[in-house]
Amino acid sequence: MNVQTLVPDRTMAAVGLTVTYAAMVGFSDNFVRLVADETGLSQFHFTRSLMALAIIGLVAPFLGLRLRAVRPWAVMLRAVLQGTAIFIYFGALAFLPVALAAAGLFTAPIFVLLISRFAFGEAIGPVRILAVALGFLGVVLVLGPAALAGATLAAVLPVAAAVVYALSNIVTRKLCAQETPETLLAAFFVVLGLYGVIGMAVFALWPLPVPAGSDGFVLRGAVWPDARYLGLMALQAFLSAVGVGMCTRAYQLADTGRVSVIEYMVLPSSAFWGxxxxxxxxxxxxxxxIALIVLAGAMIALRAHEAARHGEAATG
Known part of the structure; x- marks a missing residue:
């Protein structure tokens, strides 16, 4: 019996949760530049992670969340990869419009295909090969001639983040299938918080010349937080924790392929809030x-869904 027949597919609820998640993330990510002028990337991640973990800890008993990992080493490997990707991505937000940075990060499904093909020997058909080509063309258009000529490293950072994010997605699929979403989310924030502590310690021991304003966001060490900073970070942490929780729940309610396509609403949402x-x-x-990246992601997600359906039909 197909397991999916035991749980009704609540597509409309999943759509609502995913669209709300996209609106919240597009809004909250645009606020990074409000703190980038005065604080640093490491302190940003430490503060946000501390607040997000406090939120998870407060709601866990009331919602019956299970935070104990089945395979702790696999959870931590995934958290390190995903945390590294998001650390790089947020570093780019101080220099790029959020929509462009998000477009680079959302090329991750393309790199999942490429890594799966060349590292694990998984076959990819002509539809997904076409999707990779379209996605690559989309990246070229989004980054523009200056980035391709190497004139701006910041524009290339989101694509580098996408490569690491793709590795975390592969680890999630192959090693973390039995873990709860809240376990993975908590581990992710733990790693980002540790990255923040390490970064602040490094800049305290070996301070570097820090450019003024947002140009110094990546190199700036810890500064004394004011009420404005703490308020903005509390808002960012709340929106991030709730938004990611909504998206995770959406994947539990409806078909993965459909939710993956709807998740690309983050791109126009980021552009709208910008x-x-x-x-x-x-x-x-x-x-x-952006349109080509969305099309490529949709083709990959729907093709994977179709292949899964055929596999289920073949096995009865």
Whole structure:
């Protein structure tokens, strides 16, 4: 018997949760630049992780969350990979519009395919090969000629983050299938918090010249937090924890392929909030690249869903 027949597919509820998640993440990520002028990346991750873990710890008893890992080493490996990817991604947010940084990060499904093919020998058909080509073209359009010429490292960072994020997705699928979402989420914030502590310690012991404003976000060590910073970080931590929880729940309610496609709403959401909050507008090249990345991700997700359905039919 197909296990999915025991649990009703609540697609509309999953759509609502995913769209809300996209709106919350697009909004909260645009606030990074508000703290980038005065504080550093390491302190940002430490503060946000500490607050997010406090939120998880407070709600866990009331929601019956299970935080004990089945395979602790696998959970930590995934957390290190995902934490590294997000650490790099947030470093780019101080220099790039959120929509462009998110577009780079959302190329992760393309790298999942490539790594699965060349590292594990998994076959990929013509549809997914076409998706990889479209996604690569989308990255070229989003980054623009300057980034491709090596003129701006910040523009390439989200794609580097996507490669590491793809590795974390592969570890999730192959090693963490039995873990609860809250276990993975808590481990992720633990690792990011530790990264923040390490970064602040390094800059305290070996301080570097720090450029003024957001240009010094990556190199700046710990500074004394004010009420404005703590308020913004509390908002960021709350939106991140609740938003990621909503997205995780959506994957439990409906088909993975459909939710994966809807998750790409983060890209237009980020662009919308960038326009509302910062009066940023993207050119036609960036929008065309985002559209191609969304199309490539949709093709990969739906093709994987179709293959899974055929496999279920073949096994009865």
């Amino acid at each position: 326009w509302i909050l910062w009066d940023e507008s993207l050119g036609w090249r960036a929008w065309a690249g």
